[in-house]
Amino acid sequence: MTILVTGGRGAIARAVTAALIDAGQDVRVASREPSAVPSAVAYDAADPAPALQGISQVFLYSDASTAPAFVAAAEAAGVKQVVLLSSLSALDGPEDPHAKTERVITRGSYATTLLQPGAFMSNAKYWAHQVRATGQIRLPYLDAEEAPIHERDIAEAAVRVLLDGPGSGHDGRGYPMTGPESMTRRHQIEMVTAVTGVPIEAVDLTPDEARAEMRMRDEGQRETLLAYWASRVGAPAPIEPGVELLTGHTARSFTTWLTDNPGLFD
Numbered sequence: 151m152t153i154l155v156t157g158g159r160g161a162i163a164r165a166v167t168a169a170l171i172d173a174g175q176d177v178r179v180a181s182r183e184p185s186a187v188p189s190a191v192a193y194d195a196a197d198p199a200p201a202l203q204g205i206s207q208v209f210l211y212s213d214a215s216t217a218p219a220f221v222a223a224a225e226a227a228g229v230k231q232v233v234l235l236s237s238l239s240a241l242d243g244p245e246d247p248h249a250k251t252e253r254v255i256t257r258g259s260y261a262t263t264l265l266q267p268g269a270f271m272s273n274a275k276y277w278a279h280q281v282r283a284t285g286q287i288r289l290p291y292l293d294a295e296e297a298p299i300h301e302r303d304i305a306e307a308a309v310r311v312l313l314d315g316p317g318s319g320h321d322g323r324g325y326p327m328t329g330p331e332s333m334t335r336r337h338q339i340e341m342v343t344a345v346t347g348v349p350i351e352a353v354d355l356t357p358d359e360a361r362a363e364m365r366m367r368d369e370g371q372r373e374t375l376l377a378y379w380a381s382r383v384g385a386p387a388p389i390e391p392g393v394e395l396l397t398g399h400t401a402r403s404f405t406t407w408l409t410d411n412p413g414l415f416d
């Protein structure tokens with residue numbers, strides 16, 4: 151009974167792997183860059199069959215374009231359970247890329263559970279680069295609200311489902327999950343300063359300034375993000391219960407995340 155953890159370089163995959171090993175599970179870590187991850191095997195999302203040989207359960211990063219190849223290879227390998235790292239955005243409608251992946255992955259002959267987290271607290275790592283370089287965080291829609299989630303909470307939720315295994319009540323379910331409170335991005339930046347002592351100038355960009363500064367190759371994705379943030383101004387983010395349902399504890403706070411990631415902003 152070996153569990154495959156994809157996305158080996160990711161923070162969530164690393165936490166899932168460590169917790170499964172602690173729980174005495176046989177784990178195979180897979181990455182598109184296996185040399186960057188201790189003991190990892192190569193993972194080619196377009197041809198996942200080699201990584202799936204002898205695997206009974208999978209923690210899967212979402213990718214719409216390669217989902218059909220995953221389903222075929224997982225069925226051929228006799229996989230019994232897949233836990234998909236999806237997104238809360240999958241609930242926005244059928245055109246969302248994560249919704250498309252969910253539709254394909256759930257067609258497989260194995261049990262599927264969908265983890266649907268909102269914005270990650272770890273997105274603040276991108277802010278840290280700006281702070282170290284300029285002392286500023288430059289973002290559009292600073293008053294947009296979100297309820298960011300700690301990556302360890304997502305990982306613990308995934309581990310609960312994998313350890314419970316197929317046939318244990320998680321099959322066919324989706325778990326929307328967020329952090330414990332809705333906060334504006336402006337307030338998150340104030341919290342960074344309060345916890346780390348690093349002074350930060352928050353610069354509220356116009357949408358056009360943001361378009362010029364956002365280094366995103368996919369224009370459609372950029373416009374979707376801008377429209378999403380615009381829609382969140384003055385709209386507190388709903389708090390979703392997935393973390394508490396699966397782990398039995400309340401979701402970790404942003405203060406905890408900042409304390410868990412010391413030295414990022416210095």
Ligand SMILES: NC(=O)c1ccc[n+]([C@@H]2O[C@H](COP(=O)([O-])OP(=O)(O)OC[C@H]3O[C@@H](n4cnc5c(N)ncnc54)[C@H](OP(=O)(O)O)[C@@H]3O)[C@@H](O)[C@H]2O)c1
Nearest residue numbers: 157158159160181182195211212213236237267268269270
């Ligand atoms: N950031 C957010 O706020 C947020 C919120 C909700 C959902 N999500 C979703 O959560 C996932 C991870 O997000 P992130 O922000 O942590 O992204 P990221 O930093 O771009 O990626 C983290 C890890 O994802 C793995 N990965 C990426 N594409 C993959 C693929 N096609 N097949 C297998 N593994 C792949 C990579 O592992 P290797 O390179 O080691 O293979 C990488 O280490 C994404 O699907 C994202 O859409 C993100």
